[in-house]
Amino acid sequence: MVTRKYHPLLDESLYMKELSSGIKCYIIPKIGYMEKQVLLAARYGSADTRFEADESESRE
Secondary structure, X not given: OOEEEEEOOOOEEEEEEEOOOOOEEEEOOOOOOOOOOXXXXXXXXXXXXXXXXXXXXXXX
8 A cells, every 4th residue: 555645845745655575665756857766775784794685595
């Protein structure tokens, strides 16, 4: 399900959806713009010491 939040001062809408993989997707359409941009941010930081690509493989 897609959730929409409207900001009246900016006259913009934010659309949010959580994908089946758990990734949260946010879209802010900009009227009148031809260019498209994407930002990818991951919840992975300096306190994380392991990364697991799948259950059978682990990397440090």
